[in-house]
Amino acid sequence: MPAPRKYPLELRERAVRMYRTSDPKPQIKKLAVDLGVHPEALRGWIRQAEAGERDDQLTTAERAELVMLRKENVQLKRANEVLRTASAFFAAQLDPARPR
Incomplete structure (x- = not known):
């Protein structure tokens, strides 16, 4: 109440x-x-x-949503960077003749 x-x-x-x-x-x-x-x-x-x-x-709800989306965006960028690095690492392992 x-x-x-x-x-x-x-x-x-x-x-x-x-x-x-x-x-x-x-x-x-x-x-x-x-x-x-x-x-x-x-x-x-x-x-x-x-x-x-x-x-x-912005309203309070819109501001809270914006904060949440920005945090999610940072996490997704970090995940993409990890996947990009892992992809390059494994590609180099599979093709040893490829110059580094």
Whole structure:
């Protein structure tokens, strides 16, 4: 069971909306004090809202998959290098007349 939320969702949505619609952008710390929330909580809500709109950044799942694929790629390159070296070694053993 997830932990109960300290701040209601309506407050989160309203705070993010207030930050976005105000011009010029207010300081997060001042807005947080006005709303009675912790500044880092507000900063996280704004960051989450912006992350959902950005197409140029990877999601957490995509980032984890990228890390896994990069590790797999390194392992496959290492295996290919071992197979290439073994192939050259055994080819030299089978054909002793071949210059080295």
